[in-house]
Amino acid sequence: MSTATITSKIAKLQSLITVANLLSALEKTVKAAVLPLTGIVMFLFLWQATASNIVTSLGQFPGPGDVWNQSKILIEEHHAEREKADAFYVRQEVRNAKKLAKNPDAKVKIRPYTGKATYFDQIFTSLYTVAFGFLIATLIAIPLGIACGLSEKVYSAVNPIIQTFKPVSPLAWLPLVTMVVSALYVSDDPYFEKAFLTSAFTVALCCLWPTVVNTIVGVASIDRDLIDVSRVLRLSWPVYIKTIVIPSAIPLIFTGLRLSLATGWMVLIAAEMLAQNPGLGKFIWDEFQNGSSSSLGRIMVAVITIGIIGFILDRLMLALQKRVSWDKQAIFR
């Protein structure tokens, strides 16, 4: 055998190996995708089978097909509404241009479009509201958790309050929050809608606790050796908190934040229904009151949207945790 044939054989072998590698990678992806897909398909079948057996006063319970159609309609409605808005602004501009042509000193103004909120506007409102409530909760929960974790005395003082308020349902808070917001937030030109504030505060009150509790546990379980190091070095409080307390507590703080965000998102829908904040909760409520034949399908679209957004929010927090975490080898799930 000449060297040439040997080299060509080796080359062939190598290409075979590459192909084999590619195949095994493909197999892995397929395997990873097969089970979830099977689950989804089976669920859709079950759903369809069950739905066709349930007849409500608003007609047949929507199956996957109806929901698909309704979601397309919602998207179309959104586009239609946007076009109307654009047309409205174009009309105004034309009118203003004419006015100015006649009289250059004329006062012109553009009035905002006040059409009905589309499904996507409502999603955006919900996201904005939950973000606001979650932010307030975080700003209170982390410092409070750190204080309780560091000091036995603060913990003993605050713990009964935490334990009492932790299990309270958002629906119980809502009337109180509504009245307080109406009483205290009085302004002629309010920057925030009252319904928005009511919903956000209710969210904050309910999603405070997981972060507080987890931060306390995280801070209280700092390695004793590290505490001793800080004592030997006589670290000042700010340095101690920044270099030792927060880094050691960060995994549990994030566990808490993720639980909080999930809770907040759940609570938000209920709060919006009752407070009439123009988000997904109000959408569901309005559809329910509407009671048309498409209502159930549209509500089902909202249900799925809420689920998917909740899932995405959790993944976003996870991504943030990965970025912030010092331990790049840690497994996050």
Added chain:
Amino acid sequence: MQKNYLEISQVGIEFPTEAEPFRALQNVNLSIQQGEFISLIGHSGCGKSTVLNIIAGLYQATEGGIILEGREVDEPGPDRAVVFQNHALLPWLTVYQNVELAVKCVFKKTKTKAEIREWIEHNLKLVHMDHAMHKRPGEISGGMKQRVGIARCLAMQPKVLLMDEPFGALDALTRAHLQDSLMEIQHRLGNTVVMITHDVDEAVLLSDRIVMMTNGPAASIGEVLDINLQRPRDRLSLAEDPAFNAYRQQVLRFLYEKQKNPAAKPKQVESASKSEPKTDKVSAPEAA
């Protein structure tokens, strides 16, 4: 050299427990000179770490106290640096940053930025860790972590270096390496060191004096053994040195004959500490 540089005076400690307070130490007395290398040896649970933590100020003695350079010390501080058994490095900081944290605490006012940087690098070189300065503790071996822990303490230029089984978690080979490094550094810098160990060879090799503790509860110092071996010491030639072996024998005899049954004989210990409340010094054997 200053006599009585560090003085442990009549130290006793009781730990509060659910039933009755647990007396861990009683009548511990020791004076240490500047530049001396002291080893604390004794059975597990006798109270070695407790003694070290009291010197460090991490525990408060119930009776007696610690006097360093003529002043009582009762809180932790950077003048008594501690090398912990499990390195106690901050896992989220790099090797360099770990040492930096300590250096900044001590020298923030007296050194410029450039000097601080140089000083950190100098100390990491001393323990041969300058090649891994920007790694995290999770990315280096156990022996390397322990070296960084030592560098962190050396960089603080403490009056006393306290080490709690610094090499306990390491394999024999790494341990020998680090013992040699420590000996060399201590010889060069003249640090005052108090080290806890379970390893008789290590104690004899490194120390100027070995302090042997009786079993708890109410543990105290049983015997103190002066090690008069020439420095610098070389482990290979010492292995065949009769004096070295005689010292080893004495420590072993103390541990396995005089104090052989840890925990079970509180009565005997009590009578022992009553009959000899002061440390009885064992002079170097004639064979040396």
